[in-house]
Amino acid sequence: MSPFRRPSAEPLWRDEFSVFSDDERYVSRRQFAKFLVLASLGMFVGNLWILVRSWFTRQPVYPTIIIARADEIPVGGVKVFAYPRPNDQCILVRTATAEYVAYSQKCTHLSCAVFYSAQHGRLECPCHNGAFSVHDGSVLQGPPPRALPRVVLERRGDQLLAVGMHIQAEGQRG
Amino acid sequence: MAEARQPEQRKGLTAIDAAMALIVVLLLVQIWLLTTTLETFLAGYKETALPAAIVSGLIFAACIGLYLFIERIDVERRQR
16 A cells, blocks of 8 residues: 555545555655745844844953962963953963963863863863964864964063953964 | 646756755855854954845845745646
C-alpha cells in the first residue's frame, strides 16, 4: 500500500486505512519556500537587533584606578585585577623589568579566562587552545576571531594605573 | 490533453525551482551578513550595523518577492 494517499473524490474517512504517514511528513515546494522566507526574516530581525543595540549602547566610562605597585610583580609574573567594572577580569603581565602589559582576561572566542604561559611567552586560552601575543594581544593560534582588548596602563612613580581600554578590532594572526 | 499540459507544468516547475535556488543563495548571503555584522559589532565597530540592516532588509524584500512569484506561478499552472 502506498504511504501517500492517491487523489480521490472519496472523503478520507471512507478509506479502508485512513492514516497516510508520509503525507504528514511531505513538504511541498511552496511550504519549503515559506520556511526559507521565514529564515530570511529571522536574519533581518537579527540585523535590526544589532542596529538597535549599536544605537543604545553607551560608550563605557573608563576610570583611572591603581592596579598594582610596580615592584609587586616579578618579571614573568602576573596579577589579575578588575577593570573597568568589578566583573571585568583583566590580567597584568610584567614582561620585562620595566615593561608591563594588561589585557582583558576574557577570550574573544567564548569568553573563557586566558592565562599567561611563561613557558611559551604568550596568553593562552585553555578551552580551545587559543593563544594571544603578550606584546599586542593579537591572535596567534586557535579559534579566537579578535585580538584581546588591551588595558591602557600608566606608571606614576611606584604605581601602575589602568586609565582606559583599547579594543583591537583586527583579528590578525601573529 | 494532459500530455499537452505537461511541458507547461514542467516550465512552471523549473521557474519555481530557480526562484527557490535564488532564495537559498540570498539566505546564505544574509547569514554571512549577520555573522559579519555581529563580529564587527562585538569588535567595537558600530558603523556597519546600519548598512548591514538595510541590505538585509532589501534581501528579505527580494525573498518575499520571489515567494510571491512562486505562489503566482503555482496558482497559474494549477489553473491551466
